[in-house]
Structures are given as C-alpha cells and as structure tokens.
Amino acid sequence: MISDRDYKVLANNAYEVDKEKNDNPIRENRVIEVRDSNEKIVNEYKVLKVHDNEIENGMQAMAVAPIKNGKPDTSQVVIAFAGTNADDGLDILTDTQTVGLNKDTLTTSVEVPSNSSKTETHKKIVDAQSVTALQFADEIRKKYPNASISTTGHSLGEYLALLVAAENKWLNVGFNGPDPYGILSNEAKEWVKNNPGWLTNFRNRGDAIGNLMGNGTGAEIKISLAMGLNPLKGTFHNLSTWKFDDKGRLIIPKNDYNKKAIQQESERQLMQQFVMGMVVLQELKAKFQASGGGLSTNEKIYLEDSQALAVVQLASSEFELAMTNTIKMYQEGMLDLEKLWQQCVSKARNRASDLSHGEIMETLHSLNCTESTMVTLPNEEFREKIAKAKQMSEKFTRLVSEIKSKLAELVQRDQELARQLG
Structure with a gap:
C-alpha cells in the first residue's frame, strides 16, 4: 500500500x-x-x-x-x-x-x-x-x-x-x-x-x-x-x-477532540487493507484459474509456489491485524460509553444529594441524558460495525482458503508432471 x-x-x-x-x-x-x-x-x-x-x-x-x-x-x-x-x-x-x-x-x-x-x-x-x-x-x-x-x-x-x-x-x-x-x-x-x-x-x-x-x-x-x-x-x-x-x-x-478521527482512521486502515488485499487475491485467483498446468509451466506465474503462498499469507495477516485493531477500538468505545454514563450519574448524585435515585434519573431524562441515549443506542451502532467487520473477514477468509486450495492443487499437478517427465 x-x-x-x-x-x-x-x-x-x-x-x-x-x-x-x-x-x-x-x-x-x-x-x-x-x-x-x-x-x-x-x-x-x-x-x-x-x-x-x-x-x-x-x-x-x-x-x-x-x-x-x-x-x-x-x-x-x-x-x-x-x-x-x-x-x-x-x-x-x-x-x-x-x-x-x-x-x-x-x-x-x-x-x-x-x-x-x-x-x-x-x-x-x-x-x-x-x-x-x-x-x-x-x-x-x-x-x-x-x-x-x-x-x-x-x-x-x-x-x-x-x-x-x-x-x-x-x-x-x-x-x-x-x-x-x-x-x-x-x-x-x-x-x-x-x-x-x-x-x-x-x-x-x-x-x-x-x-x-x-x-x-x-x-x-x-x-x-x-x-x-x-x-x-x-x-x-x-x-x-x-x-x-x-x-x-x-x-x-x-486528545479528546481526536477520538472520532482515531476511530475513523482505524476504520479506514481496515477498509483499505480489505480493498487492496482483495485486489491482490482476486488477481492471484484469476491467474491460477487460467492455468492449464502447474506453476512452473503456466508462464511462470510465480517463480515458486512458496512465493505465491507468501503473498496470500501477507495479505491475510495484514487484514486480520487491521480488523483486530478496529474491533478492539469498538470494544473500548463501548466500555468508555458505560464509564461516561456512570460518571454522569455519580456527578448528578453528588450535586443533588437531596434527591432520590428516581428523581435524579427523571431529571437526567428531561435533559435527554439516559442510559439508552448514552450507552444502549451507541453500543448498538458499535455492534453493527463489529458485525460488518466480521462479515468482511469471512469474505476475505473464504477467498484465501479458495486460493490456498487452488495453489495446493497446482503444486500437486506440477509435481506429477515433473515425475512424468522425469
């Protein structure tokens, strides 16, 4: 990249x-x-x-x-x-x-x-x-x-x-x-x-x-x-x-302002690793599918099968790292929201010690400051993003598996051809 x-x-x-x-x-x-x-x-x-x-x-x-x-x-x-x-x-x-x-x-x-x-x-x-x-x-x-x-x-x-x-x-x-x-x-x-x-x-x-x-x-x-x-x-x-x-x-x-930017950057890295990795893997897949023979006879797609496998492994590991970092950030964001809500309730109790718990919650609700708006709904968005990241991972993993299978098939065919010629 x-x-x-x-x-x-x-x-x-x-x-x-x-x-x-x-x-x-x-x-x-x-x-x-x-x-x-x-x-x-x-x-x-x-x-x-x-x-x-x-x-x-x-x-x-x-x-x-x-x-x-x-x-x-x-x-x-x-x-x-x-x-x-x-x-x-x-x-x-x-x-x-x-x-x-x-x-x-x-x-x-x-x-x-x-x-x-x-x-x-x-x-x-x-x-x-x-x-x-x-x-x-x-x-x-x-x-x-x-x-x-x-x-x-x-x-x-x-x-x-x-x-x-x-x-x-x-x-x-x-x-x-x-x-x-x-x-x-x-x-x-x-x-x-x-x-x-x-x-x-x-x-x-x-x-x-x-x-x-x-x-x-x-x-x-x-x-x-x-x-x-x-x-x-x-x-x-x-x-x-x-x-x-x-x-x-x-x-x-x-800093506090850049929390959103840091999250966006993590999402961008994940997306770009996914896009570039998929491009590389799709090109590799197309070459293998076009092959009528083994690796060594197919216009030397790669000098050796280990080099092709290295390309697949690198693309896979870089994407997995980006996905892991992004999901970790989402999970940390969910924990931060829960901490923020607890801090909000704690401050409200300290400043209005003469009010009951129910009265404090009612006052916070009137300010649109509720556990639902501060924790539940934002967490649902984080969960949706985690689900999308995992869907991308599943798609990526399927393609990697397909290429590795095709690669193994080509290597075996190449070895059989070598034995026949030998």
Missing part, C-alpha cells in the same frame, strides 16, 4: 508541474523521492505523464508509479492534482466558480484588438478544471487499464482528486480539500454513500479553506492539531502541518 506520507509528497510535488510557478517544472520521466524524518530515501516514483493546462483553465496534474527494482511498477498508479497557485488567476477563478458555485465551465476575460487602436475585453468560456481533471484521469485509465489507480492532492488539488476518485470508484488520500459532493454525478453520490473508507480527506480542524463545502462525500477525517483555532492563520492550511510515523502513517494527536 502507498503510505500517507507518500501521498503527501506527491500532492506537494504536483504544484511543481506548473511552468508558471517553476523554472524547472516536473515533466515525464522525472523521479520523485520520498524521504523519512531522517532524510533517508524510502521510496521513489517515476512521473509517467503530466498535464499543464496553463492557458485555458490552469489545471495541473501528474500520474506517477512507484519504482520497484529499478523500474516503474505500473500495476499501481497515483494521479496527483495541484492545488491553488495564488499567482494564477485561473486557479482563483476556479476556486470561486467551480468550488464555490459548482460550475463545470470557467468564464474568463480576454482582450482582443478592436477596429480602433484600443483593445476590447471579451468573455471566454472554457471547460472547468473539474472537467479536464476527469479527462486526464480517463486518459491514464486507458493507458494503464490493469493498474490499481488512486488519487491525491492538496486544497483545490484534493477537491479535484476526490471528484476523480468518486467518479471512477478509486481510492483517494489527500489533504485539506473542499468537498466536491455538489458536482458529483448521481452514480458517484450513490457510490460514496455505499463505500465509506475509500475516500480520505485529512482536514485540519482550524483550517477555514480546507473545511469548505461540507462533507457530503464522507471523506473527511478532521483532526485537531496543537495549533490553536485561528481559521485565518495561513499555516493551518499548509501541507507542512501534517506529520508521519516511521511507517509513513499520518500521526493523529491523542
């Missing part, structure tokens, strides 16, 4: 596609380095294609693939969209007309010569960045039809990245983006509703720009950083505010 840190670096580098902003703009074949906190290179990405629409609407984007064993691994492709360049009037118009007004066209002004010596200002209507972003994504999808594609971006870039991911049913991880729900197709709106966890828009609680346009896509993970709450402070919107651990995962400070 591509890490949060990698997505952040790619989102940041997308800005460098803009030739108006950069004397040495990013172009095809450029290698982008991802470094850890010690400045050690941990990953590299090769730029496959860029889009720099500086004249019409100002949209910039790039498609990249991770470099594995010295070559780009195009089974995974990330499309990174650039955010607003404050010096680019087309970006500013996009923020107003597309993000603010949900328009799919961009109206600009151009000066043209008139019959006199003066020039005249005329309106020019072109496709909005949202339109060209989808076109660029479609171009990449057609060029790499077998790739697992995801999107990223920052600010306006994440707005476009969310749009593209929702319309194409792709994964997304981005930062500080306004929500594009208002311009999604009906099909995309239905998809985001039924597929929580596929879109991730990390938002700083104090960021006035990144929190625009609500959260219709459900992608928001809003995090309170140790920065106060001044929404007009520009640093709240900066990519540099986000920090990552040694594995490249975004660090969410542990």
